[in-house]
Amino acid sequence: MLIDYLPVLIITGVASFMAAAALFVSFLLRPNNPYREKNTPWECGMDPVGDANTGHTRIPFFIIAILFIVFDVETLFLFPWAALLPDKGISVFIFIEMFIFIAVLALGLVYAWVKGALEWV
Amino acid sequence: MPTLDLILEVILLTVKVAVLTQIIFALPMPLTWLERKIAGHIQVRLGPWRVGPHGILQPFADAIKLLFKEDIVPDKADKILFKIAPLIAMVPAFAVFAAIPLGDTFKIPVIGAEVKLYLSDMNVGALYILAIGGLSVYGMILGGWASNSKYALLGGLRCSAQMISYEIAVSFAVIGVVMLSNSLNLLEIVKSQGGSFLSWNFLYLPVGPVWFAIFLIGSVAEINRIPFDLSEDEGTLSSGYHTEYSGMRFSFFMLAEYVAMVTVSILSVIFFFGGWNAPFAFLSFIPPIAWFMGKVCFFIYFFMWVRFTLPRYRYDQLMKIGWKILIPLSLVNILITGLMLI
Numbered sequence: 001m002l003i004d005y006l007p008v009l010i011i012t013g014v015a016s017f018m019a020a021a022a023l024f025v026s027f028l029l030r031p032n033n034p035y036r037e038k039n040t041p042w043e044c045g046m047d048p049v050g051d052a053n054t055g056h057t058r059i060p061f062f063i064i065a066i067l068f069i070v071f072d073v074e075t076l077f078l079f080p081w082a083a084l085l086p087d088k089g090i091s092v093f094i095f096i097e098m099f100i101f102i103a104v105l106a107l108g109l110v111y112a113w114v115k116g117a118l119e120w121v
Numbered sequence: 122m123p124t125l126d127l128i129l130e131v132i133l134l135t136v137k138v139a140v141l142t143q144i145i146f147a148l149p150m151p152l153t154w155l156e157r158k159i160a161g162h163i164q165v166r167l168g169p170w171r172v173g174p175h176g177i178l179q180p181f182a183d184a185i186k187l188l189f190k191e192d193i194v195p196d197k198a199d200k201i202l203f204k205i206a207p208l209i210a211m212v213p214a215f216a217v218f219a220a221i222p223l224g225d226t227f228k229i230p231v232i233g234a235e236v237k238l239y240l241s242d243m244n245v246g247a248l249y250i251l252a253i254g255g256l257s258v259y260g261m262i263l264g265g266w267a268s269n270s271k272y273a274l275l276g277g278l279r280c281s282a283q284m285i286s287y288e289i290a291v292s293f294a295v296i297g298v299v300m301l302s303n304s305l306n307l308l309e310i311v312k313s314q315g316g317s318f319l320s321w322n323f324l325y326l327p328v329g330p331v332w333f334a335i336f337l338i339g340s341v342a343e344i345n346r347i348p349f350d351l352s353e354d355e356g357t358l359s360s361g362y363h364t365e366y367s368g369m370r371f372s373f374f375m376l377a378e379y380v381a382m383v384t385v386s387i388l389s390v391i392f393f394f395g396g397w398n399a400p401f402a403f404l405s406f407i408p409p410i411a412w413f414m415g416k417v418c419f420f421i422y423f424f425m426w427v428r429f430t431l432p433r434y435r436y437d438q439l440m441k442i443g444w445k446i447l448i449p450l451s452l453v454n455i456l457i458t459g460l461m462l463i
Contacts, residue, residue: 026192051197102452
């Protein structure tokens with residue numbers, strides 16, 4: 001039913017509107033006095049060296065992101081299965097099916113573990 | 122051609138949404154006061170005391186202060202992303218409430234009209250909450266990146282890696298609940314736990330308590346609270362992804378965090394502790410909404426209690442708990458739950 005999803009639209013709109021209203025009230029009240037030192041990135045009083053957003057980050061963050069995609073898609077497959085499982089006619093069949101699926105994914109987790117992708121030193 | 126009923130329903134929905142959003146928007150005010158007061162008493166000091174009796178007006182003073190603060194945008198920041206990131210963090214925290222029921226129906230005493238205490242009876246409620254709740258991470262990583270500050274960047278990266286790691290564990294715990302209650306609809310999940318406290322999912326032995334533990338640990342990490350608040354570890358990262366923010370935009374990040382804490386408390390109650398059902402059948406003369414609010418308040422208190430009791434984990438310990446303990450444990454637990462149900 002599409003009407004069930006109408007509240008999502010309304011609540012997003014109302015929340016955005018209230019946030020914008022709060023920002024507008026603050027805009028009317030707040031002072032605005034920027035100068036060079038105030039607008040530098042905060043680094044304990046030192047002059048910042050170089051840009052931060054040029055992408056100098058550690059590679060494990062990227063590996064975690066890839067692993068996340070694998071496992072998140074897996075959970076998506078599990079949701080309809082979980083809702084259907086207590087249906088007696090098919091439950092044994094789909095349980096064995098899902099057992100194989102989870103075993104394959106567990107193997108993937110073991111592989112990542114052994115390869116050291118989960119180590120964070 | 123829309124019928125009159127449909128138009129009336131949309132108007133009623135809009136009114137309900139407006140009321141709910143106002144309440145959620147104002148909710149952090151009592152919660153910050155409560156948190157600081159609880160912190161004070163746990164650490165044997167008074168907490169807020171100067172503004173009003175027992176410092177009860179302190180949140181209002183804070184709100185006024187935040188409203189009058191200058192909105193500093195660093196010169197080298199990505200201006201557009203920097204300005205909209207707090208909104209991206211905040212709006213999903215509100216949008217989650219479209220699917221969260223606060224009760225079944227409520228009869229207004231004088232006029233006798235029945236009001237539904239939920240906005241949407243959507244049949245994929247649990248999945249919707251996970252999906253929309255996960256969107257907040259965009260606000261945090263964009264805020265951290267757009268600030269062009271090293272602390273903010275590191276905080277944003279840490280925060281996103283932590284949130285996506287624990288999101289998997291939380292999803293598995295929700296799958297466990299779906300298996301036990303046989304529905305993705307939150308109203309159905311609560312209905313399936315009716316009767317007495319023995320039918321609560323928490324007491325579905327032996328898997329219920331394990332699911333609850335996974336859900337609780339995962340959600341504390343998801344909402345970035347101690348002992349998992351690595352993204353704003355002030356010893357190493359000053360303030361994490363919102364280092365460069367000030368004034369209202371800073372308060373939006375805080376608002377998102379508090380609303381997420383309330384959401385997680387509500388979800389714990391709905392998924393594991395029978396929602397608005399009374400623990401004993403003879404106690405059902407107390408209105409369901411009172412039971413619901415009581416349980417939710419307990420969980421909010423629990424999160425504050427944990428915050429001032431436990432020390433913070435290191436980042437490698439955090440990743441270890443998420444990937445090497447919670448995920449294998451939930452995979453095994455899914456199979457055990459499946460074996461019990463077939």
